[in-house]
Amino acid sequence: xxxxxxxxxxxxxxYPARGASGVVHAVRGVDIQVAxxxxxxxxxxxxxxxxxxxxxxxxxxxxxxxxxLLEGPDGTLPLHQLTGGALxxxxxxxxxxxxxxxxxxxxxxxxxxxxxxxxRAFGLxxxxxxxxxxxxxxxxxxxxxxxxxxxxxxxxGGQRQRVGIARALASEPRVVVLDEAVSALDVSLRAQVLNxxxxxxxxxxxxxxxxxxxxxxxxxLADRVAVMYLGELVEIATRDALLQTPRHPYTRALLDAVPVxxxxxxxxxVSRPLGGEPPSQERVxxxxxFASRCPVxxxxxxxxxxxxxxxxxxxxxxxxx
Amino acid sequence: xxxxxxxxxxxxxxASPDGAVHAVRGVDLEIRxxxxxxxxxxxxxxxxxxALAVMxxxxxxxxxxxHALRLGDQDLLRDGxxxxxxxxxGRMAMVFQDPLTSLNxxxxxxxxxxxAVEMHTDLSRGAARGRVxxxxxxxxxxxxxxxxxxxxxxxxxxLRQRALIAxxxxxxxxxxxxxxxxxxxxxxxxxQILELFQRLCSxxxxxxxxxxxxxxxxxxAADRVAVMYAGRVVExxxxxELFSDTRHPYTRGLLASIPGDLGDRDRLPQIAGIPPxxxxxxxxxxxxxxxxxxxxxxxxxxxxxxGRAACWVTRETT
Numbered sequence: 001x002x003x004x005x006x007x008x009x010x011x012x013x014x015y016p017a018r019g020a021s022g023v024v025h026a027v028r029g030v031d032i033q034v035a036x037x038x039x040x041x042x043x044x045x046x047x048x049x050x051x052x053x054x055x056x057x058x059x060x061x062x063x064x065x066x067x068x069l070l071e072g073p074d075g076t077l078p079l080h081q082l083t084g085g086a087l088x089x090x091x092x093x094x095x096x097x098x099x100x101x102x103x104x105x106x107x108x109x110x111x112x113x114x115x116x117x118x119x120r121a122f123g124l125x126x127x128x129x130x131x132x133x134x135x136x137x138x139x140x141x142x143x144x145x146x147x148x149x150x151x152x153x154x155x156x157g158g159q160r161q162r163v164g165i166a167r168a169l170a171s172e173p174r175v176v177v178l179d180e181a182v183s184a185l186d187v188s189l190r191a192q193v194l195n196x197x198x199x200x201x202x203x204x205x206x207x208x209x210x211x212x213x214x215x216x217x218x219x220x221l222a223d224r225v226a227v228m229y230l231g232e233l234v235e236i237a238t239r240d241a242l243l244q245t246p247r248h249p250y251t252r253a254l255l256d257a258v259p260v261x262x263x264x265x266x267x268x269x270v271s272r273p274l275g276g277e278p279p280s281q282e283r284v285x286x287x288x289x290f291a292s293r294c295p296v297x298x299x300x301x302x303x304x305x306x307x308x309x310x311x312x313x314x315x316x317x318x319x320x321x
Numbered sequence: 322x323x324x325x326x327x328x329x330x331x332x333x334x335x336a337s338p339d340g341a342v343h344a345v346r347g348v349d350l351e352i353r354x355x356x357x358x359x360x361x362x363x364x365x366x367x368x369x370x371x372a373l374a375v376m377x378x379x380x381x382x383x384x385x386x387x388h389a390l391r392l393g394d395q396d397l398l399r400d401g402x403x404x405x406x407x408x409x410x411g412r413m414a415m416v417f418q419d420p421l422t423s424l425n426x427x428x429x430x431x432x433x434x435x436x437a438v439e440m441h442t443d444l445s446r447g448a449a450r451g452r453v454x455x456x457x458x459x460x461x462x463x464x465x466x467x468x469x470x471x472x473x474x475x476x477x478x479x480l481r482q483r484a485l486i487a488x489x490x491x492x493x494x495x496x497x498x499x500x501x502x503x504x505x506x507x508x509x510x511x512x513q514i515l516e517l518f519q520r521l522c523s524x525x526x527x528x529x530x531x532x533x534x535x536x537x538x539x540x541x542a543a544d545r546v547a548v549m550y551a552g553r554v555v556e557x558x559x560x561x562e563l564f565s566d567t568r569h570p571y572t573r574g575l576l577a578s579i580p581g582d583l584g585d586r587d588r589l590p591q592i593a594g595i596p597p598x599x600x601x602x603x604x605x606x607x608x609x610x611x612x613x614x615x616x617x618x619x620x621x622x623x624x625x626x627x628g629r630a631a632c633w634v635t636r637e638t639t
Contacts, residue, residue: 045507046478156595157364186363187534191578191591198588213507216537220580220589257508259515259537261579263560266540273512277477 003071004033005207006057006094006175011066013049013056022282026052027063028231031308034175034207039197041218041239042211043254044228047278050211053228054179057209058096059087070094070175092122095168097161099180104164105152111138111163112148118170137166141196158189165196175207182217194220215258219243227251230278230289237314247316249297250290288319296320323393325528326352326375326413326496330388333370333379342599344370346552349626352496352528357518359531359543359560361575363596367552368532372498375530376415377405392496411441411492418501420481424473430457430484431469434491441492456487461517479510486517490525497521500532515542536579540564548572551597551607556630568630570614606633 013027026049034040044050056063059079068079070093077090095118098104105114115134119125125133135145141162152160161181168176178197182190198221200206210221218225218239225242227235227250235248246252253274260266276293279285285292291301301319308317333345345367352358362368373379375390377397390397392413397405409415417423425433434453438444444452457465460483473481482502489497499518503511519542521527531542539546539560546563548556548571556569567573577590594611597603603610609619614634624631 045509158595186596187536187575187578188363188592189595191580191589194580195588195591215508216580218580254508257512259512259535259541261536261540261564261576263540263564273516274509275513277479 004035005071006034006209007067007069008032008057009067011053011056011068012064013052013061014064017282024281025231025284026281027056028284030233032226032233034209036174036207037201037205038223039201039208039210039221041222041225042209042228043213043215043218043225045278046213048228049231050228051179054096054177054211058094058177092171093173094175094177095171095173097164097168097176097178097181099183105160107152110148111150111152114163115166115170118167122171124171137170140169141166158185158193161185161193162196169200175209177209179211180213183212183214197221215255227254230284231281232289232317234290234318235314235316241314245312247311247314247321248318249294324351325354325393326350326530327389327391328375328387331371331374331390332386333367333374334384336382337600340600344552344599345374348554350547352530354495354526354528355522356544357522357529357531357542359533359539359546360549361533361536361539361546362549363534365596365599366549368549369500372415372500372530372532376409376413376498377402410437412494413496413498414489414492414494415498415500416485416489416502418504420478420485421473423485424481426473429469430471430473430476434484434487437488437491456490457484459490460487461513462487478506479513482506482514494527496528496530498530503538518542536576551602553631554626555608555632557626558629568635569632570612570634571608
């Protein structure tokens, strides 16, 4: 594999619990790397910390400890240490796309101005050059340059999500973090946006960290998959290894829970849905975080914390894998 | 068995500043006791408007007409829809997508279920409180007695959706309408909720109208399926025939665009274009501008549901 453009090392993020004196441990020591042209999918249930991890990587929330290293054109940028102007300049190389395209666009700003904003902010283009770049970006995401004069409310959800992607691409970043970027879209629009992302990966050699709870999307897009549970990664593997030979019991439970669009296969399934709910992030268990819901847990799982190790090419954090 | 819900030639029209929107354009559906009918379609296809028309929940500005709209032998359109309102929450109940916005943040879960129980039964206060715990138990809320005292924000999305289902069951409904009930939930919780629905249908004989855009959910939960596009049912059938012998190009497109194993392809099959503007439906078949199998006739004349599909191509080749 080529040298990773994004390296995240032992990242931790916590914040004060609402209305109490406790602390929510949202991200508990995550290591992850993404190479140029690679799509790494991050999956897990709501509340597992995947959006917190995205925010900590993008420095929208400052991590407690840990490293976020980005390969810029002039060397490695330690995002976790940068502040002020240095951080703003570094943001040119790492951009985010979020779930709700409506909330991330200013309703009073035309689509053209919204896409031009990063060009101006990073001093990349202005005037005619900027307009030409905006037109090219809108074409690139399949919208057509004529849309530049329209406003967010005149667009469909799928179109707005493309605008969000065009805006993220404007500064020619090396890394894009997408947080549930296709979750709000209808089936036919979702396929269109996923195809756009597949094209972009191929044409621009982008590194993408794709956060989703939708395992069907993982199938289509991911090169590698990281599975997160209660603030930690429990398994990292190539897409095919993860889908065909899931090593962690939690990964197996997640895959089992996805309904297959085939009534015959569906009826042949015997697995019972995973019961219960994840433990509180304020009271993280001493042993394996998944032990309380795990169908195969043994005594030591409740007391001894598993660490990441390599099993048949996959990295997995389970005593029994 | 006679039908629980009968819908014949249902139309829903809304006035909008830009003109009249004909959101539902002649829908026929039927649900029998214990049966789950999945109503599938994308945003704006008319699936939610159909459900709201049955429940009598459309705003007064909406115009609802039908040849028949009946729950058992009750005419839901009688007295200008007052009949539907009288049955709502009792013989028929609805569960929505977002459990947090459907719950009152200022009342405990138990008090909200209690309200529903008191509205639909003659139980004493004490007996009604007992019924609340029974209902919470039935929908799988652990430690129901204790959780009844919790506020909505203290519960997970899955538990909130269970609480809403408990409220919907308070009037012992024979028909339950669930609009995207698992869309906001994680897959693991979705599997639990779908299992709960299946149990309610078989144990209580409840008929379920399940509105969803997720064909995986359809395969897991439905007995029969109706696919809607631009206000009409364009394909219907038993769940296995719909998946194994798909008749409408739109349904085929939906099935193909589910991300599956890409294999050697580097792209997902996709349906071109976007759903039509309800203010300006194309002439002929409303799907023809996006259809890969279009023939001459499709642009001129709208096909009606004939057997399983509303499609000229299907009709000429089968």
